[in-house]
Amino acid sequence: MADPMSAEERDALAGELALGVLVGEERAAAMRLRLSDPAFAAAVNDWNTRFEPLYAGFAESPAPALWPAIQRRLAAPDHSRIRRALRLWRIGAVASSALAASLATVILLRPPPAPVEIVRPPEQVAVAQLGTEEAPALLAVNYDPAGGVLRIRAVRLPESRLAPELWVIPADGVPRSLGLVASGGSSTVAISAANRALLQDGVTLAITLEPRDGAPHDAPSSAPIAAGKISAI
């Protein structure tokens, strides 16, 4: 595909992303580019480096009680936060309100284009929506790191004799199977200890359609039909 952007425009886009002025689809497109194009990611990083000195002189000590509060957040799941997270997640899933748009980020696996809305709730629960450009919410996922249990709700998956297989794609880019999931309704997947370590904030989840035999497979045999990024563990 021909690149319609000049090098200069591309660099300005990296600057816009670092500056934070983009929203909605523009921000989504820039974030997809950052994921798929290391040179663009480096350009965004260069802009962060250029801007960083602008914060010189703003340093201010936070309240002393803050560190203990952070330690508590690292230690204990807070159920009111989880409920709030799920409520926000539903808002984000259903409506593209200003709130949802402001919280949404979009991710792409190539191919095919698969932007996905993600809501960033507080830390103890991770959520992701997996989908494609035409259908952003094919599956909804939430993950409770404390229990190591992933719940998947298939909202609208294509009819197929193949079964949906869920993959986690960590920073090394190598998909690891988390097993088959139901093509309708909800399923629960217990995550092995080895895979728990991979389910960090920011990794990509993807669904491919695979033969039932031999699952979980070593590697996907086809392009993902849905993908999304896990957010805020």
Next chain:
Amino acid sequence: MQDTRPTQQRERLSTALAAVADGDQAALREVYDSTSAKLFGVCLRICQDREAAEDVLQQVYVKIWHRAGRFDAQRASPITWLCAIARNTAIDWHRANMVAHLPASAAAAVADPSPLAPEMIEAQQQSARIFDCLEELDDRPRTAIRSAFYDGLTYAQLADAMTVPLGTLKSWVRRGLIQLRGCLGDG
């Protein structure tokens, strides 16, 4: 940046982040002790509310705790990486919470001709280049870029606040960014 102190600090932070990635909470404390004032400044500047900024700062360190494994010392400076997390978290808060207050707060933000406190002057000496380069921009691109940076405003909010069409505002900012990069001459 040729000074050895920033280099040592950078190495110390990179080492601490590597330990955080391995689940070392004492290392997170070390990162917190050496960076929380700076990151709190970032959050406070964008949130404009102490309580909100403290809540955002907690989220920032929890994110650092979970994301430290993704920090690549070969590619990024640790403080830049940490500032970007703080900035993005604060901007998310701002976008989710400030909608109702716009455009009045945005107008006030862009009307502020000089967000530079006196105590910044000294700090500026070390990093004067970006400040000098901003000064070289035309007024409107400079105002727009500064407001975007310091107040976390979007294109649409900036256009409202500066009462210009969105397209005009975008071209100011893009032109400004291209000019900034040329001025900084860092590749």
